[in-house]
Amino acid sequence: xxxxxxxxxxxxxxxxxxxxxxxxxxxxxxxxxxxxxxxxxxxxxxxxxxxxxxxxxxxxxxxxxxxxxxxxxxxxxxxxxxxxxxxxxxxxxxxxxxxxxxxxxxxxxxxxxxxxxxxxxxxxxxxxxxxxxxxxxxxxxxxxxxxxxxxxxxxxxxxxxxxxxxxxxxxxxxxxxxxxxxxxxxxxxxxxxxxxxxxxxxxxxxxxxxxxxxxxxxxxxxxxxxxxxxxxxxxxxxxxxxxxxxxxxxxxxxxxxxxxxxxxxxxxxxxxxxxxxxxxxx
Amino acid sequence: xxxxxxxxxxxxxxxxxxxxxxxxxxxxxxxxxxxxxxxxxxxxxxxxxxxxxxxxxxxxxxxxxxxxxxxxxxxxxxxxxxxxxxxxxxxxxxxxxxxxxxxxxxxxxxxxxxxxxxxxxxxxxxxxxxxxxxxxxxxxxxxxxxxxxxxxxxxxxxxxxxxxxxxxxxxxxxxxxxxxxxxxxxxxxxxxxxxxxxxxxxxxxxxxxxxxxxxxxxxxxxxxxxxxxxxxxxxxxxxxxxxxxxxxxxxxxxxxxxxxxxxxxxxxxxxxxxxxxxxxxx
Numbered sequence: 001x002x003x004x005x006x007x008x009x010x011x012x013x014x015x016x017x018x019x020x021x022x023x024x025x026x027x028x029x030x031x032x033x034x035x036x037x038x039x040x041x042x043x044x045x046x047x048x049x050x051x052x053x054x055x056x057x058x059x060x061x062x063x064x065x066x067x068x069x070x071x072x073x074x075x076x077x078x079x080x081x082x083x084x085x086x087x088x089x090x091x092x093x094x095x096x097x098x099x100x101x102x103x104x105x106x107x108x109x110x111x112x113x114x115x116x117x118x119x120x121x122x123x124x125x126x127x128x129x130x131x132x133x134x135x136x137x138x139x140x141x142x143x144x145x146x147x148x149x150x151x152x153x154x155x156x157x158x159x160x161x162x163x164x165x166x167x168x169x170x171x172x173x174x175x176x177x178x179x180x181x182x183x184x185x186x187x188x189x190x191x192x193x194x195x196x197x198x199x200x201x202x203x204x205x206x207x208x209x210x211x212x213x214x215x216x217x218x219x220x221x222x223x224x225x226x227x228x229x230x231x232x233x234x235x236x237x238x239x240x241x242x243x244x245x246x247x248x249x250x251x252x253x254x255x256x257x258x259x260x261x262x263x264x265x266x267x268x269x270x271x272x273x274x275x276x277x278x279x280x281x282x
Numbered sequence: 283x284x285x286x287x288x289x290x291x292x293x294x295x296x297x298x299x300x301x302x303x304x305x306x307x308x309x310x311x312x313x314x315x316x317x318x319x320x321x322x323x324x325x326x327x328x329x330x331x332x333x334x335x336x337x338x339x340x341x342x343x344x345x346x347x348x349x350x351x352x353x354x355x356x357x358x359x360x361x362x363x364x365x366x367x368x369x370x371x372x373x374x375x376x377x378x379x380x381x382x383x384x385x386x387x388x389x390x391x392x393x394x395x396x397x398x399x400x401x402x403x404x405x406x407x408x409x410x411x412x413x414x415x416x417x418x419x420x421x422x423x424x425x426x427x428x429x430x431x432x433x434x435x436x437x438x439x440x441x442x443x444x445x446x447x448x449x450x451x452x453x454x455x456x457x458x459x460x461x462x463x464x465x466x467x468x469x470x471x472x473x474x475x476x477x478x479x480x481x482x483x484x485x486x487x488x489x490x491x492x493x494x495x496x497x498x499x500x501x502x503x504x505x506x507x508x509x510x511x512x513x514x515x516x517x518x519x520x521x522x523x524x525x526x527x528x529x530x531x532x533x534x535x536x537x538x539x540x541x542x543x544x545x546x547x548x549x550x551x552x553x554x555x556x557x558x559x560x561x562x563x564x
Contacts, residue, residue: 051306238520
């Protein structure tokens with residue numbers, strides 16, 4: 001095979017994606033088919049069909065989301081902040097190129113306007129076309145796609161959003177600045193006076209320093225800050241953290257959760273802030 | 283290197299364990315050092331020192347437990363049943379060669395006698411000697427090691443135990459029968475009239491059939507049956523299920539959980555039965 005895409009290997013008769021971004025642990029996925037493969041202006045983009053996880057979005061050789069479990073991450077990063085804010089009219093999603101967070105946000109009637117600021121247009125296009133299990137072929141008139149640098153976008157907005165969701169990739173390459181203090185300060189200022197934000201804050205086991213640094217930044221800026229966790233099978237160790245920063249609201253509504261979802265339900269919503277002992281004793 | 287143990291590969295200058303028991307997904311761990319390696323009467327047994335997970339118990343090339351996260355699994359399989367039973371005097375652990383479940387059970391003053399029935403003596407010996415982060419160098423006079431077939435042991439006991447913990451490996455090879463109906467029927471009969479049991483019931487994502495079959499067996503035998511979950515980073519997908527079968531007791535005690543642990547705490551104990559939506563709608 002002459003046109004084998006980058007990051008793939010043929011072993012015997014089988015095609016494999018071998019993730020090797022981590023130094024001490026490698027995960028290999030057996031692949032049925034290459035659905036899409038191209039170099040964008042920012043990164044190498046693939047949609048692969050795998051045996052165990054179905055279709056997957058792969059950026060620079062690293063699995064980002066899959067048909068099997070993409071909903072877990074996207075539901076957790078979206079429904080927690082949108083349930084806590086009593087009237088989330090204006091929502092900003094930074095990153096989130098797989099469109100899954102925007103799809104979940106669009107389930108709220110209160111939401112009037114969603115800005116989705118993703119740097120790489122190619123990711124959005126291919127996920128809408130080839131990864132419907134995650135993107136839901138999102139076509140909601142409230143969703144406004146802005147192909148730009150999320151860091152620059154939040155700098156320009158003041159007192160504008162009710163909820164900001166930071167759906168970044170790992171803190172390497174373009175996403176690195178999305179883990180720094182200045183970014184969170186700009187997010188704070190882009191939120192209305194009762195606004196709230198949430199970000200993915202990496203693995204509590206393998207990236208404890210990044211998680212703690214993120215929590216520290218948010219603690220400095222927001223009177224209310226909370227960690228919650230979920231199990232995301234395609235991320236290393238499966239155990240993943242999210243951090244919420246809020247200017248005012250923190251209570252969940254009294255009415256039970258009623259959105260149609262695959263992972264989140266009322267009990268998950270009300271128990272996801274309960275942390276294991278090793279995360280509480282810090 | 284001439285005496286390279288089975289299942290290890292040298293790639294460039296580095297030693298790697300490449301798990302390949304699964305057809306569609308392989309996990310490779312970079313290894314610092316081989317602490318122990320030998321063929322027992324039942325399986326190939328290694329203790330490896332890895333970069334990301336510390337020391338690991340590896341059976342037939344598959345990681346069973348690690349210093350990094352062994353406590354999560356062992357605390358979850360032990361403290362839930364021992365908290366629910368109001369007076370767990372007589373405890374049986376089937377399998378559990380890493381000694382972690384016995385170590386946790388020994389934290390209860392009410393427990394007077396622990397039978398640990400493990401088929402492979404070598405596993406117990408090497409974990410006690412080389413894997414103290416998991417085994418705690420267990421030396422409690424209440425723990426009685428019985429090197430025998432767990433299936434045969436429960437057949438012989440009637441109305442004897444308060445709590446039975448089935449800490450089996452995957453349902454392949456010697457552990458296969460530990461997932462069959464007859465085994466659970468014998469467990470039922472080995473329990474006292476207010477006894478209860480718990481078993482690990484595999485991944486709700488990757489082994490859904492095994493999980494459902496296990497739940498079905500337990501439902502046929504016990505009036506009370508419940509699934510709970512935890513995140514165990516070294517198991518595929520990180521998301522793991524346990525199933526409880528009880529003849530009488532199901533409530534957690536009113537007093538808060540007070541054992542010294544790294545993962546389980548009062549909140550985890552009281553929320554671990556809350557399942558995500560996709561597990562409730564079955």
